[in-house]
Amino acid sequence: MNSFLKETAASLLKNKGDLKGVKVILPNRRAGLFFTRHLSQLVDKPLWMPEITTIESLFYQWAGKKPADKLTLIYELYLHFRSLTQREESFDRFYFWGEMILKDFNDLDQFLVDPKRLFTNLKEQKTLDSDWSFLSPEQVKLIQEFWASFEGRDRYHQEKFLRFWDILYPLYTRFNAAIESLGLAYGGKIYREVALGLEKLSEPTEHLVFVGFNAFTAAEEKLIRHSVKRFGAEIFWDIDAYYLERPEQEAGLFFRQYLKDPVFGPTFPNPIPRQIAQQKASIKTYTVPLKINQANLVAGLLDQLPEAEHWEETVVILPEEQLLFPLLNVLPENINRVNVTMGYPVKQTPVYTFLEAALELQRYTKIEDGLLVFYHKPVKELLSNVYLRELAPDFTQYLMDELVRTNSIYYPAEALQKGGGIFARVFQQLRSDTILEVVMELIRELAAPMDESSMERTYLFQCYKQMNRLRELFEKEIREEVTVEFFIKLFRQVFAETRLPFQGEPLEGLQVMGVLETRNLDFKRVIICSMNEGSFPPSKAMDSLIPFNLRRAFQMPVQEQNDAIYAYTFYRLLHRAEEVHLIYSTAAAQGQVGEKSRYIQQLQIEMEGLGVQKSDTSVHVPVRLTQIGPICIEKDPRLLKILDRYTDRSGKDQVGTAFSPSALNMYLDCRLKFYLTYIAGLNVPEEVQEAVDPAIFGNLVHQSLENLYAGFISRKGRNRVEASDIDSLKKYISPAVEKAIRSQYFLEDGAAIKLTGQLTIVRDVLQKYLSGVLEQDKRTAPFAIISLEGNKKYQAKLSVDTPTGRMSVNLGGIIDRVDRVGATIRLIDYKSGADKKEFSSIGSLFDREDTSRNKAVMQTFFYGLLYESRHPENQLPLQPALFNLREIFKEDFSPYLLEKVRNGQSHEVIDYGDYREDFIRGLTGLLEEIFDPGQPFDQTEDRAKCAYCPFAKICSR
Numbered sequence: 023m024n025s026f027l028k029e030t031a032a033s034l035l036k037n038k039g040d041l042k043g044v045k046v047i048l049p050n051r052r053a054g055l056f057f058t059r060h061l062s063q064l065v066d067k068p069l070w071m072p073e074i075t076t077i078e079s080l081f082y083q084w085a086g087k088k089p090a091d092k093l094t095l096i097y098e099l100y101l102h103f104r105s106l107t108q109r110e111e112s113f114d115r116f117y118f119w120g121e122m123i124l125k126d127f128n129d130l131d132q133f134l135v136d137p138k139r140l141f142t143n144l145k146e147q148k149t150l151d152s153d154w155s156f157l158s159p160e161q162v163k164l165i166q167e168f169w170a171s172f173e174g175r176d177r178y179h180q181e182k183f184l185r186f187w188d189i190l191y192p193l194y195t196r197f198n199a200a201i202e203s204l205g206l207a208y209g210g211k212i213y214r215e216v217a218l219g220l221e222k223l224s225e226p227t228e229h230l231v232f233v234g235f236n237a238f239t240a241a242e243e244k245l246i247r248h249s250v251k252r253f254g255a256e257i258f259w260d261i262d263a264y265y266l267e268r269p270e271q272e273a274g275l276f277f278r279q280y281l282k283d284p285v286f287g288p289t290f291p292n293p294i295p296r297q298i299a300q301q302k303a304s305i306k307t308y309t310v311p312l313k314i315n316q317a318n319l320v321a322g323l324l325d326q327l328p329e330a331e332h333w334e335e336t337v338v339i340l341p342e343e344q345l346l347f348p349l350l351n352v353l354p355e356n357i358n359r360v361n362v363t364m365g366y367p368v369k370q371t372p373v374y375t376f377l378e379a380a381l382e383l384q385r386y387t388k389i390e391d392g393l394l395v396f397y398h399k400p401v402k403e404l405l406s407n408v409y410l411r412e413l414a415p416d417f418t419q420y421l422m423d424e425l426v427r428t429n430s431i432y433y434p435a436e437a438l439q440k441g442g443g444i445f446a447r448v449f450q451q452l453r454s455d456t457i458l459e460v461v462m463e464l465i466r467e468l469a470a471p472m473d474e475s476s477m478e479r480t481y482l483f484q485c486y487k488q489m490n491r492l493r494e495l496f497e498k499e500i501r502e503e504v505t506v507e508f509f510i511k512l513f514r515q516v517f518a519e520t521r522l523p524f525q526g527e528p529l530e531g532l533q534v535m536g537v538l539e540t541r542n543l544d545f546k547r548v549i550i551c552s553m554n555e556g557s558f559p560p561s562k563a564m565d566s567l568i569p570f571n572l573r574r575a576f577q578m579p580v581q582e583q584n585d586a587i588y589a590y591t592f593y594r595l596l597h598r599a600e601e602v603h604l605i606y607s608t609a610a611a612q613g614q615v616g617e618k619s620r621y622i623q624q625l626q627i628e629m630e631g632l633g634v635q636k637s638d639t640s641v642h643v644p645v646r647l648t649q650i651g652p653i654c655i656e657k658d659p660r661l662l663k664i665l666d667r668y669t670d671r672s673g674k675d676q677v678g679t680a681f682s683p684s685a686l687n688m689y690l691d692c693r694l695k696f697y698l699t700y701i702a703g704l705n706v707p708e709e710v711q712e713a714v715d716p717a718i719f720g721n722l723v724h725q726s727l728e729n730l731y732a733g734f735i736s737r738k739g740r741n742r743v744e745a746s747d748i749d750s751l752k753k754y755i756s757p758a759v760e761k762a763i764r765s766q767y768f769l770e771d772g773a774a775i776k777l778t779g780q781l782t783i784v785r786d787v788l789q790k791y792l793s794g795v796l797e798q799d800k801r802t803a804p805f806a807i808i809s810l811e812g813n814k815k816y817q818a819k820l821s822v823d824t825p826t827g828r829m830s831v832n833l834g835g836i837i838d839r840v841d842r843v844g845a846t847i848r849l850i851d852y853k854s855g856a857d858k859k860e861f862s863s864i865g866s867l868f869d870r871e872d873t874s875r876n877k878a879v880m881q882t883f884f885y886g887l888l889y890e891s892r893h894p895e896n897q898l899p900l901q902p903a904l905f906n907l908r909e910i911f912k913e914d915f916s917p918y919l920l921e922k923v924r925n926g927q928s929h930e931v932i933d934y935g936d937y938r939e940d941f942i943r944g945l946t947g948l949l950e951e952i953f954d955p956g957q958p959f960d961q962t963e964d965r966a967k968c969a970y971c972p973f974a975k976i977c978s979r
């Protein structure tokens with residue numbers, strides 16, 4: 023296919039024959055590479071090639087210098103800013119502003135603005151009319167408008183701005199003088215020097231040819247005009263009448279001005295090409311619901327192309343870089359070469375995420391008992407990072423599990439370093455004098471196993487280069503103390519805006535590019551993603567400290583010029599394209615509904631009369647619009663076999679898997695929840711719990727009470743507790759609670775407990791509850807402790823009839839405390855929640871429709887059954903009791919269950935035996951249902967039960 027660069031090369035060859043002594047200047051290096059290739063394809067004999075360069079290089083060449091790197095310049099700027107303002111601002115805090123100030127200085131130099139007049143002292147504005155007579159009335163009006171609006175602002179902000187504005191001119195002059203003396207420069211400074219010294223410039227030996235320019239800076243315009251006028255330079259314009267001749271088309275904004283210029287005007291082609299109208303491209307637009315769907319759509323479009331396609335004639339343009347890796351991951355397999363040319367933000371690379379997490383880790387270290395420990399969040403972040411996971415999948419998974427199992431808020435470095443190599447390097451405490459070296463070593467280590475040509479290695483290399491530069495700066499220039507904190511902040515600042523310049527070569531294969539990288543290039547097939555307002559054209563406000571009116575008055579670029587540049591970049595792609603695919607998404611971003619780009623809107627209106635083929639396609643990603651149907655698990659033979667684990671059919675002599683009261687209560691709440699938890703064995707992923715949630719609090723209560731009485735029995739060598747023992751037991755409350763906390767958080771004996779604020783409160787509350795229990799026990803004493811939860815798991819069997827035959831079902835549970843008071847055995851359950859002791863009937867305990875079904879009561883009756891099973895000889899009454907700690911301080915506290923009888927009256931449950939028959943009947947009915955093949959595991963109809971269910975997402979509830 024023909025292209026602008028190919029035609030330009032052909033035209034030069036035709037006119038000059040030999041290109042020796044010709045210098046071709048293009049807007050960027052990429053265009054230069056394509057130009058060279060076209061030229062070499064056009065010649066069939068040895069020939070002098072022209073020198074091919076960029077406009078930027080031409081300036082640097084004529085000035086005899088190159089710009090220094092940004093870090094050095096910003097640091098120099100910082101030194102002068104600090105001395106001018108006398109402020110003790112740190113470099114990392116200044117960096118952001120430094121970048122902006124440097125950019126503004128660069129702009130004003132490139133546009134040849136007089137800094138003194140721009141940064142004039144606002145307090146002397148009375149001189150405006152006389153002093154600024156060189157400005158046009160419109161420019162003066164713009165400046166006056168700015169000051170008028172500025173005067174309206176509140177005093178505080180006005181003063182602040184004035185103070186800042188007043189230092190900009192002295193800062194500019196001092197900074198420029200300083201870098202001059204150091205032999206340094208920035209781009210704009212070089213441009214200004216060259217543009218202002220053109221008259222003294224001797225005629226170059228080469229014939230200059232400027233190719234494919236659109237928007238000149240003032241310095242470029244001056245240089246090119248001078249070159250045309252004085253040295254007979256040529257210009258090749260890459261234009262089309264379509265936008266040039268329509269004043270409403272922003273794409274033609276600059277060309278219309280240049281066309282009227284006495285020097286540039288005659289260099290325009292005559293007639294102006296009308297390629298867009300002649301090409302009659304097929305233009306297709308696509309709507310996708312989510313941004314990420316664009317990658318799949320592009321892959322689908324490419325997949326339809328024939329095998330023998332010249333891939334270099336197809337370009338995929340990504341105005342949003344985030345789409346790069348999703349796209350590369352889904353490209354069809356027959357595309358074996360891809361050239362990526364775009365600036366990719368370092369912040370979005372995995373290596374940045376990894377290094378940032380490694381540095382973040384350093385901010386939360388501490389020494390506990392002489393050991394280095396790290397806060398669990400950055401540790402988790404690092405362990406889930408792709409680099410460490412790929413390197414040692416088992417070790418990282420083991421550490422993740424350990425973190426959760428031990429519920430460690432801080433995790434010891436020693437355990438993390440056991441992975442050796444990179445683990446030892448990452449999980450160490452970094453000192454300010456080693457931090458940079460370690461980070462660079464980490465990059466080297468990550469890169470070592472990677473393929474030489476891999477993209478990952480490329481961006482690791484680019485990051486390494488930046489770090490190297492940072493090191494040089496620290497070694498030679500930064501004169502303040504580099505603390506770890508300072509380094510981390512600077513690291514973030516430096517990489518915040520850094521982009522990795524991907525420049526794929528050779529020019530073969532599918533081309534993937536950023537928008538501005540397409541300048542001067544033509545493709546047969548153009549696919550543009552993110553054709554949304556805000557992406558293409560971008561809506562990013564200009565980063566500048568110079569207010570809009572002032573930029574405009576001093577003819578520095580404002581948004582309007584930016585828009586014109588993007589519009590030209592878009593329309594230029596239509597010059598020679600045969601197929602154009604424009605994709606936009608309707609996904610809302612940052613609170614805005616996804617709106618299609620104005621370019622699509624424009625095309626839809628403008629192309630009517632041009633005979634261009636258009637089509638609009640909405641790409642639907644299949645989504646399930648129907649409600650998810652009920653989930654119902656039928657009891658097939660395989661499932662019934664699993665259920666056999668709970669019965670004597672399991673083949674085990676001893677009681678194997680047993681139904682606990684919690685499992686049965688869960689079954690009554692929701693059969694599906696029971697199935698998912700106990701049959702399918704779905705575990706809710708555990709997390710490190712920093713906060714003491716109700717479940718942890720409940721554990722601490724149980725363990726503390728267990729410790730208290732187990733300690734008593736062991737010390738005294740007896741299980742009988744007298745009222746007189748209780749007072750002496752009180753001093754053991756604190757150790758009992760501490761032991762419970764130690765066990766909950768896996769702290770070894772002797773290791774000091776560091777209590778967080780919340781845990782301190784929890785400890786105090788626990789101690790209070792324990793003293794409440796002791797007070798109640800004192801009233802009941804004497805009593806004898808028969809068993810505590812730690813040493814007794816009660817088990818029982820119950821025969822039930824099922825459609826598949828009679829079977830013996832295993833039951834089991836742990837009773838918190840069994841004691842004997844007088845001639846009564848008490849079956850005690852400690853409760854830290856708001857459980858009630860009233861129930862209406864035994865039947866209600868098994869009635870899932872009963873919204874006030876009392877689970878705690880069902881549980882304590884269940885203990886009656888378990889106790890009797892172990893002690894069939896028992897003749898004493900078994901009294902279930904609930905020690906509800908929230909009520910323990912009430913004057914009339916009683917732990918015994920209350921059965922509601924007539925007229926709102928209730929009576930105390932004295933003996934489980936009185937209820938045994940009914941309870942066993944209810945329980946048998948429940949177990950028969952569980953084993954009934956005709957009763958599936960289905961969802962509860964009471965949606966209130968789903969509120970805190972971990973499976974609510976599965977059930978869409």
Ligand code: SF4
Nearest residue numbers: 692961968971974977
């Ligand atoms: S979300 Fe509701 S229906 Fe689903 S398992 Fe949980 S309780 Fe049952």
